[in-house]
Amino acid sequence: MNDTTHGIRIRPGSLADAPAILDMLDAAVVWMNDRGNTEQWGTTPYSQKPGGVARVERYTTENAPYIAELDGTPVGALVLDSGPSPQMPIAPAEEPERYVRLLVSDRRYAGLGIGAALLAHAAEETRRAGVALLRVDCWAGGGGELVAFYERNGFRPTDRFLSGAWPGQVLARRVG
Numbered sequence: 001m002n003d004t005t006h007g008i009r010i011r012p013g014s015l016a017d018a019p020a021i022l023d024m025l026d027a028a029v030v031w032m033n034d035r036g037n038t039e040q041w042g043t044t045p046y047s048q049k050p051g052g053v054a055r056v057e058r059y060t061t062e063n064a065p066y067i068a069e070l071d072g073t074p075v076g077a078l079v080l081d082s083g084p085s086p087q088m089p090i091a092p093a094e095e096p097e098r099y100v101r102l103l104v105s106d107r108r109y110a111g112l113g114i115g116a117a118l119l120a121h122a123a124e125e126t127r128r129a130g131v132a133l134l135r136v137d138c139w140a141g142g143g144g145e146l147v148a149f150y151e152r153n154g155f156r157p158t159d160r161f162l163s164g165a166w167p168g169q170v171l172a173r174r175v176g
């Protein structure tokens with residue numbers, strides 16, 4: 001569907017991609033924990049968290065999932081929705097929006113721009129839908145590296161929030 005840098009191809013996802021997405025999420029938890037980050041996603045593999053598998057299956061059937069592939073192998077995933085999760089303390093925008101509900105990449109392919117390619121695809125899909133606002137929320141803890149990643153990809157911080165003790169940041173990008 002879409003060729004980007006390093007031969008990354010982005011295609012629509014489906015329920016058949018749920019196992020690959022869960023594998024990426026599980027590996028991301030291990031990767032974060034190995035670096036001392038146990039706060040962002042905890043220490044339990046995503047596939048073993050209550051509701052984790054069902055959430056990914058819903059993402060692939062009720063939302064707009066996209067899979068980044070390299071030589072036919074899934075190496076990243078993005079899920080777009082029309083607003084933030086109702087489980088998060090984030091108000092919907094006062095205008096139509098697209099919302100990044102999930103962004104994950106396979107850490108074995110770090111440095112190839114997979115996340116950036118998926119975010120560029122999200123902006124393209126948002127624009128194609130005639131919507132001018134793309135938003136995302138992320139963990140705002142640690143040294144702010146994740147917030148900085150989104151800023152490097154054209155997003156600007158808007159609202160900070162707490163989900164329990166988990167510090168979050170909403171970011172927005174105008175695409176229209």
